[in-house]
Amino acid sequence: MDLGLSGTRALVTAASKGIGRACAASLAQEGARVVITSRDAALGARVAQEIGAERHIAADLARTDDRARIVTEAVGLLGGLDILVVNFPQPQIGTFESLRPEAWTGGYEAILHCQIDLVTAALPLLRQSGRGRIVHITGGAAREPSPGFVVSAAFRSAATAVAKTLSIDLARDGVTVNNIAPGSIETEQLRVRMDQRGKAEEMAWLATLPSRRLGLPEEVGAVCAFLCSRPAAYLTGQTIAVDGGAQKSV
Numbered sequence: 463m464d465l466g467l468s469g470t471r472a473l474v475t476a477a478s479k480g481i482g483r484a485c486a487a488s489l490a491q492e493g494a495r496v497v498i499t500s501r502d503a504a505l506g507a508r509v510a511q512e513i514g515a516e517r518h519i520a521a522d523l524a525r526t527d528d529r530a531r532i533v534t535e536a537v538g539l540l541g542g543l544d545i546l547v548v549n550f551p552q553p554q555i556g557t558f559e560s561l562r563p564e565a566w567t568g569g570y571e572a573i574l575h576c577q578i579d580l581v582t583a584a585l586p587l588l589r590q591s592g593r594g595r596i597v598h599i600t601g602g603a604a605r606e607p608s609p610g611f612v613v614s615a616a617f618r619s620a621a622t623a624v625a626k627t628l629s630i631d632l633a634r635d636g637v638t639v640n641n642i643a644p645g646s647i648e649t650e651q652l653r654v655r656m657d658q659r660g661k662a663e664e665m666a667w668l669a670t671l672p673s674r675r676l677g678l679p680e681e682v683g684a685v686c687a688f689l690c691s692r693p694a695a696y697l698t699g700q701t702i703a704v705d706g707g708a709q710k711s712v
């Protein structure tokens with residue numbers, strides 16, 4: 463299937479590792495012109511070269527000034543914008559009682575405020591595109607609570623609600639807005655947590671997953687590329703769980 467992505471202009475945030483990198487790589491493989499962001503300038507530049515992205519912009523999504531700057535710089539490099547993929551940083555993990563107030567402030571800045579600022583800056587360009595696409599990478603905790611991920615659940619679910627409302631507001635403009643909710647995807651961050659559990663506990667946990675395995679970042683990236691494609695022009699306002707069947711709610 464031709465996804466119709468050749469020559470499209472895409473900005474993918476937090477894309478030096480894991481799911482963000484996989485999304486950017488999938489778009490680049492389909493012929494999109496991609497700009498990626500991450501906090502690590504050296505790593506980001508190397509990744510951009512490896513996946514065929516046009517440029518990397520060093521930025522911290524938790525900073526208001528950086529969020530405004532990356533859209534401006536990406537548009538300057540690409541000459542416009544057709545696709546915005548917002549991959550949010552992971553906020554602090556912990557139980558409700560163990561978290562300090564700054565964990566909630568940080569979660570708001572890194573997720574909800576980040577979404578608002580990036581979409582606000584990108585929206586005029588996406589409307590001009592005639593085929594604008596917004597994809598948010600949320601997470602399973604946005605739909606089903608998970609121990610330790612209370613901050614993530616709070617703000618990713620809010621971001622999901624904002625995206626749903628946006629999808630209605632923007633449908634007449636030809637701009638689609640969708641979310642991807644990855645489940646247990648084999649990223650560096652997840653591997654660290656699994657190694658801390660020990661092999662026996664890891665195997666017991668994997669046995670609880672319907673697929674009996676972790677997902678791959680590339681499997682999330684493939685869904686992202688499709689959501690950004692021309693064939694997906696009538697698909698909007700949805701949250702796609704890429705979790706091997708782990709989500710139990712209908």
